[in-house]
Every structure is written in C-alpha cells, then in structure tokens.
Amino acid sequence: MGYFEDIRAVVRGLPPGKVATYGEVARAAGYPGSGRQVAWALRHASARGIPWQRIVGAGGTTRLPGESGMEQRLLLEMEGVKFAGGRIRMKQFEYRFPKTRAKGGRRAPGRPGSAHTVTGRLRS
C-alpha cells in the first residue's frame, strides 16, 4: 500500500462534523511530519469517496485557494462545523484519532522530546 492509500484510509475514517489537520492525518497514517504529502494526496484524490473537505490547516484555517476553499467551507458547514472569524472552532470540531488509549484522558503524559526549552530545531 502506498502513501496515497494510507492517507485515504485515514481521511475516510473522519466522521462527519469533525475535521483534522494535515499534520494530524499524516501522523495518524504513520507519516509524521509529512503534512504536505497529505495535501498532495488529497489533491490527487479529488473525491473517490474521500471527505477531503474535512482536512484543514493547523488551527482550523482553510488552505484551499480559490473557489475550492468556499466549497470546502460550505460542505463543512453543512456537516455542522461552525466557523468563527474565518477559522474553524477546532476546540469543538477537531477529531481525535484513536491512537493510544490513556485512561486518564491525557495522552502520553511526560513523553520525551516535549522539552519546553528546545524549540525542536536549532535556529541560527
């Protein structure tokens, strides 16, 4: 199964009325850090039963240019997703992928790499 298939499977798993970010989809598909490829895959998907409209940028921003963006917003609003100031209320509509089941509701408390001092990469 190729990248495309993985992405497709994950996106198809999104329930109506919920959205996910490219990054989250990529992570759920097993390709963390390749949010761009999610976009690429969706562009090629163009439908095929894939709810592409449920994929939005980080923070709930729509990333589709032109009329496709309006179509996406329309479709999402039909599903019950509400927009606020051009953005989706992610707090309410972001879908959580069933990755690991933490009983406390918190996921992976204290996982490594979440240091507050390091930004993740060296800058300058």
Next chain:
DNA sequence: GATATGACGCAAA
C-alpha cells in the same frame, strides 16, 4: 541521481 514542487507546521521577528 538531482532538482523542483506543494491544500503544511511552527517559531521567530
């Protein structure tokens, strides 16, 4: 094999 591309993400300015 190397270079270009993109519906991204995130931190710094």
Next chain:
DNA sequence: GTTTGCGCCATAT
C-alpha cells in the same frame, strides 16, 4: 495581529 524563514517529505520531471 501579520509576515518571514526554514524544515519536512513523498511525487514529478
């Protein structure tokens, strides 16, 4: 609040 810069990584050419 907006703009800039850079990393990221699978396809395309």
